[in-house]
Amino acid sequence: MDKLFIARGVSRTSLKNFIMWIIPWILILIVGVYAVFLCLYEGLNQTNMDNRFAFGLWIYLDLTVIALGAGAFFTGFLLYILKRKELKAVINSAVVIGFICYSGAVGVLMVDVGQPLRAWFTFWHPNVHSMLTEVTFCITCYLGVLAIEYIPIILKNRRIKQISSMLVFEHELHKLVVVLAAVGTFLSFFHQGSLGGLYGVLVGRPFAFRPALGIWPTTFFLFILSAAAVGPCFILLTTTLVSKISRKQLVKPEVLQLLGKISGNLLIVYILLKTIDTIIWINSTSPSLGFTAASFYKYSGFGTWIMFAEIVLCGLIPALMLQNKKLRARTSWLVVAALMACIGIVLNRFVMTIQTLALPTLPFDQFMSYVPSWQEVATFMAVLAYGMLVYSISYRYLTLFPQERELQSM
Amino acid sequence: MFPWIYGFTWTPGNIIFLGIFFSVVAIIGATVLLSFRRALHSIKTNSMESIRWESEFHDLPIAARTCRHEFTGEFKRRTCDNGFDCRSCVTHGNLMKNKATNSDLIEHPIHAFGFTIPIDRLYHRGHTWVKSNATGTYTIGLDDFASRLVGTPEGIELPKPGTRLQVNGSAWSFKKGHTDVRILAPLDGEVVAASDGSEGWYLKVRPLTPSVDTKHLLRDQEIVPWFLREFERLQMKLADPKIGLTLADGGTPVQDFPKAYPDKNWDGIFGEMFLEA
Numbered sequence: 001m002d003k004l005f006i007a008r009g010v011s012r013t014s015l016k017n018f019i020m021w022i023i024p025w026i027l028i029l030i031v032g033v034y035a036v037f038l039c040l041y042e043g044l045n046q047t048n049m050d051n052r053f054a055f056g057l058w059i060y061l062d063l064t065v066i067a068l069g070a071g072a073f074f075t076g077f078l079l080y081i082l083k084r085k086e087l088k089a090v091i092n093s094a095v096v097i098g099f100i101c102y103s104g105a106v107g108v109l110m111v112d113v114g115q116p117l118r119a120w121f122t123f124w125h126p127n128v129h130s131m132l133t134e135v136t137f138c139i140t141c142y143l144g145v146l147a148i149e150y151i152p153i154i155l156k157n158r159r160i161k162q163i164s165s166m167l168v169f170e171h172e173l174h175k176l177v178v179v180l181a182a183v184g185t186f187l188s189f190f191h192q193g194s195l196g197g198l199y200g201v202l203v204g205r206p207f208a209f210r211p212a213l214g215i216w217p218t219t220f221f222l223f224i225l226s227a228a229a230v231g232p233c234f235i236l237l238t239t240t241l242v243s244k245i246s247r248k249q250l251v252k253p254e255v256l257q258l259l260g261k262i263s264g265n266l267l268i269v270y271i272l273l274k275t276i277d278t279i280i281w282i283n284s285t286s287p288s289l290g291f292t293a294a295s296f297y298k299y300s301g302f303g304t305w306i307m308f309a310e311i312v313l314c315g316l317i318p319a320l321m322l323q324n325k326k327l328r329a330r331t332s333w334l335v336v337a338a339l340m341a342c343i344g345i346v347l348n349r350f351v352m353t354i355q356t357l358a359l360p361t362l363p364f365d366q367f368m369s370y371v372p373s374w375q376e377v378a379t380f381m382a383v384l385a386y387g388m389l390v391y392s393i394s395y396r397y398l399t400l401f402p403q404e405r406e407l408q409s410m
Numbered sequence: 411m412f413p414w415i416y417g418f419t420w421t422p423g424n425i426i427f428l429g430i431f432f433s434v435v436a437i438i439g440a441t442v443l444l445s446f447r448r449a450l451h452s453i454k455t456n457s458m459e460s461i462r463w464e465s466e467f468h469d470l471p472i473a474a475r476t477c478r479h480e481f482t483g484e485f486k487r488r489t490c491d492n493g494f495d496c497r498s499c500v501t502h503g504n505l506m507k508n509k510a511t512n513s514d515l516i517e518h519p520i521h522a523f524g525f526t527i528p529i530d531r532l533y534h535r536g537h538t539w540v541k542s543n544a545t546g547t548y549t550i551g552l553d554d555f556a557s558r559l560v561g562t563p564e565g566i567e568l569p570k571p572g573t574r575l576q577v578n579g580s581a582w583s584f585k586k587g588h589t590d591v592r593i594l595a596p597l598d599g600e601v602v603a604a605s606d607g608s609e610g611w612y613l614k615v616r617p618l619t620p621s622v623d624t625k626h627l628l629r630d631q632e633i634v635p636w637f638l639r640e641f642e643r644l645q646m647k648l649a650d651p652k653i654g655l656t657l658a659d660g661g662t663p664v665q666d667f668p669k670a671y672p673d674k675n676w677d678g679i680f681g682e683m684f685l686e687a
Contacts, residue, residue, distance in 0.1 A: 003588060008682075133427075167462055186434070
């Protein structure tokens with residue numbers, strides 16, 4: 001029935017199977033929308049956050065998806081600015097993933113601010129000395145860039161491109177995509193950095209506070225580097241996942257290996273700098289603020305294993321694995337390494353958001369525990385469902401992997 | 411945000427931050443507006459057909475974009491990036507400088523791989539042929555390979571006399587099953603006659619300029635190797651993926667491939683063989 005909308009030369013599951021696939025996600029989305037309604041109608045008392053624990057699951061989700069969505073800007077940068085043509089095979093998918101991540105993050109932020117109708121205030125009266133202002137401006141602009149980059153992919157749909165004016169606009173817009181890639185890189189550089197800087201400037205939170213390099217704390221640079229390192233890994237993971245679910249080869253193995261290699265190189269630099277930063281923090285920054293680093297890790301469940309898991313297990317080890325050409329040549333190892341690297345960054349964002357706020361900083365403070373309410377979890381799940389729906393529909397009707405047709409005919 | 415907004419101060423922080431922000435917004439806006447303006451210009455100048463071809467060509471699989479000089483063995487492997495427009499291809503120009511063209515056109519068709527291949531005409535990569543007439547017009551038809559590929563279509567849409575054709579733009583289209591397939595025009599010109607009667611489908615076209623540049627069309631010794639390559643590509647598509655490639659059995663190709671292989675993905679095959687992504 002919908003065959004006329006599916007690209008030539010590629011096969012997709014039947015419409016019935018596709019509907020069966022998306023129904024569970026639609027149901028999750030509906031529950032999430034209800035949770036969002038409750039949060040907006042009843043207020044943020046529907047969440048388990050409070051004035052003391054103001055950053056919870058949602059901000060953690062935002063930080064994580066924005067880090068993982070960095071594959072969009074970084075792949076665009078590599079393809080259009082550094083001319084790594086091999087990455088053309090995944091750029092469309094990267095743009096869609098980036099769009100999903102950023103639109104999902106902005107959507108959750110709208111709920112998180114409690115009064116989304118007043119969100120314009122941050123633009124109208126910006127506090128230019130706040131890292132959050134920079135994050136807000138850059139993420140909003142970058143979401144606009146991603147939406148514009150998404151347009152040519154949609155206009156290339158088999159039916160839509162039959163309308164000549166649409167095809168011509170797509171063609172002309174695509175010609176200027178290098179400008180958008182450059183703007184996207186610029187914006188991503190700053191908002192990824194500012195998200196890290198946000199924690200690094202918290203002088204009242206010695207667990208997160210870091211000394212400044214120039215005007216930015218070291219976390220500014222570490223967040224940029226970690227997002228750039230893990231972005232290609234997430235593209236690699238999603239491509240492999242879609243390939244497994246659809247039982248089709250979508251890109252040539254060399255493309256995945258290249259993504260792994262780029263990630264590996266960046267990850268090794270990141271881990272090196274992160275290690276230096278951590279050593280300085282343990283020996284200088286934290287003691288100078290009156291805390292031994294060990295005092296942050298004495299709470300049950302939040303021991304030094306987290307640091308080990310983040311930096312060594314899911315940082316150094318996948319970085320070394322991705323450096324190895326023989327391991328990269330084997331898809332299973334490549335995927336394991338990419339997964340570990342993504343977990344490492346997810347853990348890093350968890351530590352920076354949740355652990356930072358949970359730790360006591362004043363003598364009368366307690367280690368705070370926080371368990372998200374069902375409304376928070378449902379909203380979180382709604383973003384996941386939204387992502388699955390947008391990606392599934394895009395994969396079915398748009399050309400996300402240009403090599404797919406060729407690989408299917410071989 | 412603006413000087414007239416409450417709270418705004420002329421501080422370096424404000425000026426730098428907002429200056430960068432407004433520059434970024436201006437760049438994004440200008441990019442979209444410029445694309446829009448260029449698109450309008452292209453529509454006004456009737457460049458839509460060439461844009462469509464450019465867009466389609468780069469989306470074709472590499473196997474469908476083989477350079478013609480690979481057929482003749484001048485290159486072991488070469489992919490065309492020029493939309494099969496050899497008229498503006500420097501490499502083609504250089505290679506043809508030292509090559510003697512065969513002015514003695516062979517009258518009798520060659521029979522190869524079960525196809526009838528007349529050599530007295532020029533061929534477009536989209537499986538149309540072009541033959542000049544004494545009246546100054548050109549006849550355009552579908553080659554034997556394409557005729558068998560199409561078999562008996564459910565409907566044909568031929569252009570009306572007076573329609574202007576553009577190289578690699580739409581010449582005519584047919585419907586086969588649920589698929590609409592367009593046939594690419596091999597020449598620029600104005601349609602003076604169209605027929606889908608007993609003589610087969612053909613168009614008679616009057617060129618728009620006195621001299622017609624046909625450098626982009628295949629000729630002479632290129633034709634048979636090209637047919638072979640196309641037949642191989644088709645066989646690859648028709649091969650059972652569980653068995654893989656098999657040797658030909660020595661028979662001749664059937665008159666209607668889709669009828670003989672009804673379960674194949676003809677939508678994809680038509681797209682690839684008739685150069686439509």
